[in-house]
Amino acid sequence: MHQINPIIIMTKQELIATHSRIKPYIHRTPVLSSSALNEISGAEVFFKCENFQRMGAFKMRGATNAALQLPENQQAHGLVTHSSGNMAQAVSLAAKSLGIPAYIVMPDNAPQVKKDAVAGYGGQITECYPSIEERQKVADGIVEKTQAAFLHPSDNLDVILGQGTAAMELLEDQPDLDYVCVPVGGGGLLAGTALAAHHFGKSCKTIAGEPRAADDAYWSLKAGKIIKNLKADTIADGLRTHLGDINFPIIQKYVEEVIRVEEGEIIAAMRMIWERMKIIIEPSCAVPFAAILLEPQKFKDKKVGVILTGGNVDLAKLPF
């Protein structure tokens, strides 16, 4: 894996190579728009539908790239991650595509539907006590025992480059975007998107949407150092984590602004996208659109790309 300064290494050429590398393993997702939502927001919004991605989220891109970047003898030992969400499914499916094992550490309180999805992709689940420390400890144990490679869901250069390909495709379809807006959780998608917007946009600026209830990225950028959430009680369950040492300098350099939104605004934006666009998105996806609605003067008459990050929701537990 890379050891040198991430900002120097992540060139345009590297993003292009990443996209060619993962292309056979991912879907080229469609870009949809809605005249109703354009009218409501005052902007011209282009939604990149990663909810239609394989396994239902953009994480497939980063996991696939990180797996493919492993040396072949290392790859054969398999992949390890800890996650209760999309990364667990992404690593399982990426490993399945490559015919290698996937070891997934899941907190024992993870929903059965998520465990079933991981098992369905062939991931070998180890359950553990639901704390970050315990998850990491169990994952470390598996790495030691199996020599499989640990993939961090967001603070890994190959993962960041992989996630950046979603914005690359979006800018290929809509080259004149003024803004691209994504949610920020662990920071992998935000860093990858910011790099892609910098290299492939025509002065396209990157904006992050973040729940006020877990606004560590907002405060980290203000402080100039990574700040962690004391609590993160947000419906946007993909955004409860904090930034990492590898993605933070990229975010500092290339992200224009973090816009924070309330829980009610997230739910309202989510419902609007469900009702008007007839597509299923996770609460985390709705955060950037909620941010656009919050600052109409900023986005008025602008061309705005939004990455809809995923569509894995429990239909029995909807917030409306």
Place this chain on the structure above:
Amino acid sequence: MHQINPIIIMTKQELIATHSRIKPYIHRTPVLSSSALNEISGAEVFFKCENFQRMGAFKMRGATNAALQLPENQQAHGLVTHSSGNMAQAVSLAAKSLGIPAYIVMPDNAPQVKKDAVAGYGGQITECYPSIEERQKVADGIVEKTQAAFLHPSDNLDVILGQGTAAMELLEDQPDLDYVCVPVGGGGLLAGTALAAHHFGKSCKTIAGEPRAADDAYWSLKAGKIIKNLKADTIADGLRTHLGDINFPIIQKYVEEVIRVEEGEIIAAMRMIWERMKIIIEPSCAVPFAAILLEPQKFKDKKVGVILTGGNVDLAKLPF
């Protein structure tokens, strides 16, 4: 309007002319597929996403065509229909596109959300007692008073031709379909689809899916005459009506089979499409896919087109 034998008049050229006529007023909806659903069904299924159509359903096609086919002096008086569902919205939006009035008779027990949608498109609502007879009587009264044209939602040649354009587009994208499957309610979509499959498919057969709880079309084809449902207690609320004198002979001539499905099968198929494809469809849409799942030997390894008819659901009242 046409007075002569519908089977004679509906030529390939007439469908082509219909498509050109309505094209500026409708979306070209995407055709999606899902490897997960292909695996589950054993068929290769292509979903034509009319849930992404303007106002959220294929009815926009037929309503627009029927409105455009009116002589200009007649058009100016506006359009009348009675409906508690998608036709009410379709006629309202078609009228709005043409800058003419729309008079919509709605049963007074129709959900507020549907009344709001109609009003949002500029439709002028008259509420009435919720019986078919009363709805027709009130609509007739409006026709007399305003000289607006009454549009029947399914038993009208121009409506049938308009609905047929969805299958035309589907066959343009996937010319080698073995089957095209649609739900049957009033019969307008089924008749239009069967004509399109006949004229534009390479031996593409048309199959209807129908709820057992409202299986009038199944029995009508068996009896050789239109039979009405005594009751129609199905979740597929768009399919509770019966066939009409104009679409029935077309259906008799060109439809291969009606496959009937149980309520539980409809809900399971609907949930599968929501969860795997991440798109929002109405219960009625799920009926053809439920039919495919019911007869795996018939559809095994076949290329099957399915028209997903609409996506207007009340998110507060989901069956799961």
